[in-house]
Amino acid sequence: MNNSICKYYNPVEIIFGPSSRAKVKEYIVSKNYKIISSRRGSEILLKDILLGGFIKGDNIINCVNGYPDIASIENIISNLINESIDLIIAFGGGSVIDTAKIISICLPLRNKGISLSDVLKDNNKCSRTSPIDLITIPTTFGTGSEVTPFSTVWDFSKKKKFSISNPSLYSKVSIIDPELGIGTPIRIIETTGLDAVNQAAESLWNKNANPFSMQYSLTSLQLGLQSLPNLVSSPDDLDLWMQMAQCSLFSGLAISQTRTALCHSISYALTSYFGIPHGIACAFTMPSVLRYCLESDDGRFIRLADTLKLSSPYKDELINKFISLNEKIDVENIVKGYIPNFESLINLSSQMIHPGRADNLIREVREEDIKTILRQSYS
Numbered sequence: 001m002n003n004s005i006c007k008y009y010n011p012v013e014i015i016f017g018p019s020s021r022a023k024v025k026e027y028i029v030s031k032n033y034k035i036i037s038s039r040r041g042s043e044i045l046l047k048d049i050l051l052g053g054f055i056k057g058d059n060i061i062n063c064v065n066g067y068p069d070i071a072s073i074e075n076i077i078s079n080l081i082n083e084s085i086d087l088i089i090a091f092g093g094g095s096v097i098d099t100a101k102i103i104s105i106c107l108p109l110r111n112k113g114i115s116l117s118d119v120l121k122d123n124n125k126c127s128r129t130s131p132i133d134l135i136t137i138p139t140t141f142g143t144g145s146e147v148t149p150f151s152t153v154w155d156f157s158k159k160k161k162f163s164i165s166n167p168s169l170y171s172k173v174s175i176i177d178p179e180l181g182i183g184t185p186i187r188i189i190e191t192t193g194l195d196a197v198n199q200a201a202e203s204l205w206n207k208n209a210n211p212f213s214m215q216y217s218l219t220s221l222q223l224g225l226q227s228l229p230n231l232v233s234s235p236d237d238l239d240l241w242m243q244m245a246q247c248s249l250f251s252g253l254a255i256s257q258t259r260t261a262l263c264h265s266i267s268y269a270l271t272s273y274f275g276i277p278h279g280i281a282c283a284f285t286m287p288s289v290l291r292y293c294l295e296s297d298d299g300r301f302i303r304l305a306d307t308l309k310l311s312s313p314y315k316d317e318l319i320n321k322f323i324s325l326n327e328k329i330d331v332e333n334i335v336k337g338y339i340p341n342f343e344s345l346i347n348l349s350s351q352m353i354h355p356g357r358a359d360n361l362i363r364e365v366r367e368e369d370i371k372t373i374l375r376q377s378y379s
């Protein structure tokens with residue numbers, strides 16, 4: 001995009017492919033390990049043809065059943081504080097992985113008198129210790145958390161969302177097995193798949209984008225825009241899961257360098273005030289944010305149109321592509337099901353500009369712009 005110096009750093013060892021989850025056995029031999037999971041994740045794990053007979057049920061903590069919140073993570077840390085653990089395995093979706101990432105760093109920090117609240121106030125405190133080795137095995141394909149140095153924590157009582165960002169939060173190994181997608185409920189396929197596509201888009205229209213991140217986001221968008229609409233109709237198709245798992249992985253690798261941008265910034269209020277699922281909340285404004293960014297195209301959207309093999313006029317074609325994805329999943333009506341009326345939505349506009357997200361967008365955004373984006377997205 002320009003001649004400036006750029007860098008790429010991601011230390012996660014990635015193992016990808018059907019049945020690759022069996023590889024975890026090689027890492028847990030003679031280790032004192034704990035598996036962080038959800039109820040659904042632990043059921044899948046214990047019945048799994050490749051892992052079920054190998055995993056000890058006592059080693060599974062299956063209490064991550066919603067978005068990670070401060071109190072529940074502190075509780076898990078307190079329960080583990082007297083155990084000697086040398087490996088943590090996250091087996092589940094983005095919430096499970098985010099929780100496991102925080103535990104892998106906050107458990108050793110607790111022994112030094114540093115709490116999760118201390119870390120939330122100052123992310124640099126993560127560097128005061130070495131994290132416990134972490135292996136992430138995603139069972140849904142959306143957040144890309146398995147390859148990012150970020151973790152999200154919520155305080156729903158205060159309607160607040162916190163982010164932790166530190167290189168200590170990178171997994172040591174991520175095992176991405178597309179077979180684990182088969183059996184995912186349709187609504188989870190929709191919201192996680194939309195998150196993956198949206199994150200790739202947010203990385204592309206991001207002022208931190210560089211040639212490395214951009215290649216990942218372009219490929220991710222190509223895979224996601226093609227596979228996600230088909231996957232919701234054919235959720236047992238392994239070839240589609242291969243594409244969706246790659247879409248999510250590449251999206252994660254892209255945002256690991258750039259972070260996300262305006263759709264995520266807007267989405268946090270939609271999730272904390274109305275309970276709208278994360279991926280749906282992000283996708284809701286995606287066509288309008290694209291329209292907003294296209295007015296400042298420096299060539300990156302022409303590349304996207306080329307990658308997607310769209311014809312001219314490319315701006316309209318691109319917007320239509322994202323609108324049709326949202327229509328396929330009925331995003332607008334799902335959102336309207338959570339929101340009492342348009343007024344309640346527009347009243348939150350002042351809370352939708354998060355520093356570190358909204359200001360990553362390639363165009364500057366004011367509250368008036370957010371209102372326009374919300375208006376376009378709602379009608």
Ligand SMILES: [Fe+2]
Pocket residue numbers: 143195199264278282
């Ligand atoms: Fe996201």
